[in-house]
Amino acid sequence: MMSAEGIAFILAILYLFFSTARHESTSISGITMSRSLISLSSSLANAWPVKRSTIIRSLWCGYDNRLKFSSSGRYEDPILPISRSHLNRFSTTKAEDESFYESTVKSALVMGSKMLIEGGAFEPELSACHLLSHVLQLQVSNGFYHMLQILENDKFAREIANREVTNSQMTIYKEFLQRRLKHEPIQYIIEEWDFYDFTLKCRAPVLCPRPETEELVEWVKEHIRQKIKNPSQNFRILDVGCGTGAIGLALARLFPQASVLAIDLSPEAVALSTENAKILNLLDDVLGSTRYQAILSSASSFKLDDDEPGFDFVVSNPPYIPPADMHTLTADVIEYESYDALCGGESSDGLDVVRDIINQLPEWTRRSVLGTGDLFMEVDPTQPIILQKSLGVCVDELAKSKSNVCFVQRRNDFNGKERFVRLKVQQWDK
Numbered sequence: 001m002m003s004a005e006g007i008a009f010i011l012a013i014l015y016l017f018f019s020t021a022r023h024e025s026t027s028i029s030g031i032t033m034s035r036s037l038i039s040l041s042s043s044l045a046n047a048w049p050v051k052r053s054t055i056i057r058s059l060w061c062g063y064d065n066r067l068k069f070s071s072s073g074r075y076e077d078p079i080l081p082i083s084r085s086h087l088n089r090f091s092t093t094k095a096e097d098e099s100f101y102e103s104t105v106k107s108a109l110v111m112g113s114k115m116l117i118e119g120g121a122f123e124p125e126l127s128a129c130h131l132l133s134h135v136l137q138l139q140v141s142n143g144f145y146h147m148l149q150i151l152e153n154d155k156f157a158r159e160i161a162n163r164e165v166t167n168s169q170m171t172i173y174k175e176f177l178q179r180r181l182k183h184e185p186i187q188y189i190i191e192e193w194d195f196y197d198f199t200l201k202c203r204a205p206v207l208c209p210r211p212e213t214e215e216l217v218e219w220v221k222e223h224i225r226q227k228i229k230n231p232s233q234n235f236r237i238l239d240v241g242c243g244t245g246a247i248g249l250a251l252a253r254l255f256p257q258a259s260v261l262a263i264d265l266s267p268e269a270v271a272l273s274t275e276n277a278k279i280l281n282l283l284d285d286v287l288g289s290t291r292y293q294a295i296l297s298s299a300s301s302f303k304l305d306d307d308e309p310g311f312d313f314v315v316s317n318p319p320y321i322p323p324a325d326m327h328t329l330t331a332d333v334i335e336y337e338s339y340d341a342l343c344g345g346e347s348s349d350g351l352d353v354v355r356d357i358i359n360q361l362p363e364w365t366r367r368s369v370l371g372t373g374d375l376f377m378e379v380d381p382t383q384p385i386i387l388q389k390s391l392g393v394c395v396d397e398l399a400k401s402k403s404n405v406c407f408v409q410r411r412n413d414f415n416g417k418e419r420f421v422r423l424k425v426q427q428w429d430k
């Protein structure tokens with residue numbers, strides 16, 4: 001079954017093929033291409049429960065692999081497909097009448113982009129778009145989209161482009177730009193970020209949600225939908241290492257009959273995910289049962305109470321970066337996000353926390369109401385093969401002698417990296 005991003009990409013290619021066939025003068029440059037993708041993404045966003053920014057991102061990733069990965073394979077933001085020369089050309093021709101452009105959204109955007117480019121900030125244009133959109137109090141994805149349109153000189157954004165930026169807005173914007181010049185992640189500056197089909201509060205040092213984790217949610221969603229046909233069937237999900245609450249909250253929103261318990265060893269993460277659950281009205285449902293709860297615990301020490309039912313599904317985006325790769329992370333990641341959220345432990349393979357989770361899986365799922373013992377995880381692309389070899393594939397007889405947990409499947413992310421694994425308990429000790 002093809003993912004939403006896969007279908008989106010194919011539709012984009014067809015769209016571009018026909019639009020370039022109709023307009024011979026349309027060149028497939030970054031600019032024209034991205035504009036087509038953005039308009040297409042708007043239509044697609046109306047049809048799917050995925051934010052437009054997610055679709056824009058997946059479309060860009062598909063047509064142009066200009067995605068940056070650290071050597072560990074962790075995804076960073078796509079580079080905006082607007083060329084620097086375009087920006088310079090645009091700003092010199094348009095800056096002739098300074099009085100008109102002085103305090104407009106358009107001039108603020110160009111000024112911010114140039115400042116970030118010159119200061120060596122990461123993803124300068126993308127950053128200026130997000131920061132200004134936030135200062136103008138536009139909705140995260142829509143505002144960002146309008147800012148892109150302005151940078152692309154799109155006539156549809158003319159009204160916003162010519163809006164005045166007030167002095168107080170300009171003061172905040174400049175403060176934001178200064179923070180970005182110090183490589184602070186956009187998510188921490190604007191204190192929120194879109195994930196899946198909702199918005200999460202973000203705060204240092206809790207890990208900012210990443211787009212590939214949305215794919216993990218999609219995978220788990222597909223699996224649960226296949227497994228549970230009765231919509232009133234209650235079940236329990238455990239999210240290990242909840243961070244902002246991204247995965248557990250997305251699943252709680254998707255499955256009203258589920259009860260999600262999230263654990264994290266970081267008090268900041270537990271507090272933030274609880275805050276996010278409250279904003280999303282997921283702390284309690286109308287009948288008073290807990291839809292989402294976050295508690296402070298490490299994977300290795302978390303135990304079920306004696307009378308507590310087991311978990312039917314366990315999901316995790318654990319810290320997984322091998323220690324030797326930590327020095328390759330960019331300043332925005334290593335200086336602001338928690339080390340414990342990133343580094344997978346002292347072992348060279350970065351699998352310490354993953355192994356804690358695997359060791360605990362049989363106990364956590366032993367009293368599963370559905371009799372399932374499924375574990376879905378996001379990992380480093382070097383790790384699926386290590387896990388497959390050490391645990392054994394579930395269908396092989398040999399796997400039984402190796403461990404109580406076996407390897408079911410691996411899955412690639414939208415950039416073709418082996419990013420996700422599914423494991424399961426093959427036997428519970430008597």
Ligand SMILES: C[S@@+](CC[C@H](N)C(=O)[O-])C[C@H]1O[C@@H](n2cnc3c(N)ncnc32)[C@H](O)[C@@H]1O
Binds near residue numbers: 208210244246338353
């Ligand atoms: C990569 S982040 C993932 C955060 C969130 N789930 C997401 O996808 O955005 C890993 C999280 O696991 C937590 N963590 C690290 N080691 C842990 C452990 N041994 N037990 C439980 N949580 C842990 C970190 O504090 C961090 O919040």
